[in-house]
Amino acid sequence: MIKLLKIDFKKLRHYNSFWVLTILYFATLGLVTSSGMEFLKWLKSKGADFDEVDIMKVPLYHFPDIWQNLTYISTYFQPILAIVVIISLTNEFSFKTIRQNIIDGFDRKDFLISKFSMIFIIALASTLFVSLIGFVTGSIYSPSAEMNYMFKELEFIPGYFLSTFAYLTLVAFFAIWIKRAGLAIGVVLIYPALEYAFTGILSGISSFNDDSLEAILPIFDYLPMHAINGIIEVPFQRYVFMEIQDYLDPTTVIVVCGYIILFTWLSYRNLVKRDFS
Secondary structure (H helix, E strand, O other), X not given: OHHHHHHXXXXXXXXXXXXXXXXXXXXXHHHHHHOHHHHHHHHXXXXXXXXXXXXXXXXXXXXXXXXXXXHHHHHHHHHHHHHHHHXXXXXXXXXXXXXXXXXXXXXXXXXXXXXXXXXHHHHHHHHHHHHHHHHHHHHHHOOHHHHHHOOOOOOHHHHHHHHXXXXXXXXXXXXXXXXXHHHHHHHHHHHHHHHHHHHHHHHHHHOOOOHHHHHHHHHHHHOHHHHHHHOOOOOHHHHHOOOOOOOOOHHHHHHHHHHHHHHHHHHHHHHHHOOOO
């Protein structure tokens, strides 16, 4: 696998768009996720009204809250990684490097292993970066009494990795299936909206006392983007004394792992059936 990664890295070395987007991703992720309290301080200094709530006392960056808060916000930057993966994969078809690799004896399975290994490394690098931000900002903002909770709720870090890796396997499937970067990016960006719009419409229909439809609505929580986004639920309602899901749901984790296997298999089947001659 190391040999396959070296070959893949040689291809990526000259893809300027890949490196520009990767640097942009880590720069914006680091800046936005680490400067939340400073931004709130700035808003308060400008007279922003938070309904008499002292926003500076909200423990956004305190242990253990920071792990769910940080990983949830970080998921909003995943589309940048999606574009990085799409560029990497579609360039193989645009520049016909995959065709040349196959002519040179490169197995299609090996090609897929190299690409999904790259996706694994991207997701892992993102996770390690988010972890570093969490430890640094948590240590800065957490009161000394809360430092004992540094490793509590740390399961959101592997949860974030799973969410990112699963999302990128879905992205890779679209990229391999469509082959064109622009169209694949459009589909990847539009698909989540379509999925949520579909379930929203069905929810609206079920409100008209359609008991048969209402009975199957919970199933739609396990559609791909619903499941992937459901690994880390919105955490901020707790600061207005609302109940939240502050744990990883085992069922959702299992479903997402199933999607990883499914999209990997579909990508492989697509490559096997495709004629590169």
